[in-house]
Amino acid sequence: MNIIYLASEAYPFCKTGGLADVMYALPKQMKKLGHNVSVFLPKYDVIPNKYLYDMKYLDNVELNNEIYNLYKYELDDIIYYFIENRTFYERGHIYGDLDEDVQYANFCEIILKFLIKLNLKFDIVHCNDWQTGVFPYFLKTRYNKLSCKIIYTIHNLQYQGRFNNYSLLNLGYNYPKYSINFMQIGIENSDIVNTVSPSYAKEIKYPYFAEGLEDITNSKNILGILNGIDYEYYNPKYTDIFNYKKEKKKKLLEYFNLPNTNDMIICLISRLVEGKGLDLITARIENILKNDSIKFFVLGSGQKEYEEFFQYLSLKYPDKCKVCIGYCEELSLLMYEGSDLFLMPSRYEPCGLAQMIAMRYGTIPLVREIGGLKDTVTPFNEYTKVGNGFSFTNFNADDMLYTIRYAQKIYYDKKEEWNIIVKNCINTDNSWKRASKKYEKIYMN
Numbered sequence: 001m002n003i004i005y006l007a008s009e010a011y012p013f014c015k016t017g018g019l020a021d022v023m024y025a026l027p028k029q030m031k032k033l034g035h036n037v038s039v040f041l042p043k044y045d046v047i048p049n050k051y052l053y054d055m056k057y058l059d060n061v062e063l064n065n066e067i068y069n070l071y072k073y074e075l076d077d078i079i080y081y082f083i084e085n086r087t088f089y090e091r092g093h094i095y096g097d098l099d100e101d102v103q104y105a106n107f108c109e110i111i112l113k114f115l116i117k118l119n120l121k122f123d124i125v126h127c128n129d130w131q132t133g134v135f136p137y138f139l140k141t142r143y144n145k146l147s148c149k150i151i152y153t154i155h156n157l158q159y160q161g162r163f164n165n166y167s168l169l170n171l172g173y174n175y176p177k178y179s180i181n182f183m184q185i186g187i188e189n190s191d192i193v194n195t196v197s198p199s200y201a202k203e204i205k206y207p208y209f210a211e212g213l214e215d216i217t218n219s220k221n222i223l224g225i226l227n228g229i230d231y232e233y234y235n236p237k238y239t240d241i242f243n244y245k246k247e248k249k250k251k252l253l254e255y256f257n258l259p260n261t262n263d264m265i266i267c268l269i270s271r272l273v274e275g276k277g278l279d280l281i282t283a284r285i286e287n288i289l290k291n292d293s294i295k296f297f298v299l300g301s302g303q304k305e306y307e308e309f310f311q312y313l314s315l316k317y318p319d320k321c322k323v324c325i326g327y328c329e330e331l332s333l334l335m336y337e338g339s340d341l342f343l344m345p346s347r348y349e350p351c352g353l354a355q356m357i358a359m360r361y362g363t364i365p366l367v368r369e370i371g372g373l374k375d376t377v378t379p380f381n382e383y384t385k386v387g388n389g390f391s392f393t394n395f396n397a398d399d400m401l402y403t404i405r406y407a408q409k410i411y412y413d414k415k416e417e418w419n420i421i422v423k424n425c426i427n428t429d430n431s432w433k434r435a436s437k438k439y440e441k442i443y444m445n
C-alpha cells in the first residue's frame, strides 16, 4: 500500500507534543510492515538546519498569488515532503498566530495540488488533528477526481481549529457556514475516524469531554487505537534495572546540584496547561514539599500562572524542588531515567505518551484514571502483585495527595513491592508494534 501522512509536526523536524512522536513512529512501523510511506509537513524555519540544508527542491505550485515550493528529505526509508512558503511557515515558531486557518487550509490544498502535479501514488491518506481537517473536504469538493481512503485521527479534541470563516471566504473557500471548525470538517468528511485510546473514544461521546462536538462524536463510529512509543528511540541499556536506576538517579541529582540521596524523586514533564491536571498539583504539592522526604523536579512550559508557581516553589524549597521552564529533550530523558515516580494527574488525556516513556525507564507512573492513562496504567495490587503504577479516580487534589503518600509508603517501607512495580513497568508492552498492526488493519479493510 502507498500511505501518506499529513500532520503539522513530526519528530525529529518539529515537535511541540505527542503528535510529533506519533508522526515519527507510526510511519516507521508501516515501512517495516512493507508499505510505501511518505509524510507531508510545512517547512517551518524552526526545523534544525541540518535537515533544512539537506532538503532537495522538487517543484512548485501557485495558490492565491503565492508560490509554494516542495522539498523532499529521506529518513529511515520514509519520504518527508515539506511545503515551503515564507509568508506562512517561516515565523520563528510553529503555532499561535491569528491566521492559522489560512496557514493550514493552504497547507491542505497545496498538498492536493502537488499530489496531482507530481502524479504521486497513494491509496491511503492519514490526516491528523485539526490542522489537516479540511483536506478531506477539499478532496471531495475540489479535487474529486482523486480517489483514496481517508483516515482521520483525533489526537486531542480540545484543539479543534475553530475560526470565523471570514478569512477563508476571502480566499475563496466557500464553506457553507458562518463559522468554521476544522476538526469537525475532518470528522464529517473522512472514511474512518479514530482517536488514540479506547477510553478516550468512549469519553468523547459525553459533553464533558466532547468540547461542544458531542453531536458529531455521537453520530460517527469512532475507533480507539492506543498509541505506542518508539522502542528504538526510547531504548535504555541496562543489565540490571535497579543498578541502572541508582546510577541515573545520582546523575540527575548531580545535574540539579543536589547531593546523592535515597529520597524519592517525583518528576513532572509536561506542557504546563490546565488539562494536564496542574491545578491538583498546585493545590497540594506544598503539603508534600513541607513535610515529606522527597525531591520534586519539573520540566515544562505553558500557562504563565503555572510557570510562575513552579518558579516560586523552587525558590522556596531550593533543596527539594528544581524547575526548568522550557523544552529540552535531553533533560527530559535524564529525568525519565533518574526519577522514581512520574506524576500525570490529567483532567483529560486522549492517550498520553509520557507515562509510557516513564515506564520504559522504570519510573513508576502515578496518574488519574482517565483516557489513555486508564488504558495503560494498572494500579498496583499488593495482594496479586499485578500493576504497573498508582492511580486515583476523581479529579480531586486530596485523592492525588493520598495516592502520592501511598506510593511513598511502598517506596520507603516495602522496597520489594516497589521493585516488583518497576519490573512490571519495564515489562509492559507499549511498543508501536502492537499499535501499528491495528492501523494496518483499518487501512486494509
Ligand code: ADP
Residues within 6 Å of the ligand: 016, 017, 018, 019, 021, 269, 270, 271, 299, 300, 301, 326, 327, 328, 329, 332, 351, 352, 353, 354, 355, 357
Ligand atoms: P501531549 O501530547 O498532550 O503534550 P503526551 O504525553 O502525549 O502529551 O506527549 C508529550 C511528549 O512531549 C512526551 O514525549 C514528553 O516527554 C514530551 N515533553 C513534554 N514537555 C516537554 C518538555 N518541556 N521538554 C521535553 N519534552 C517534553
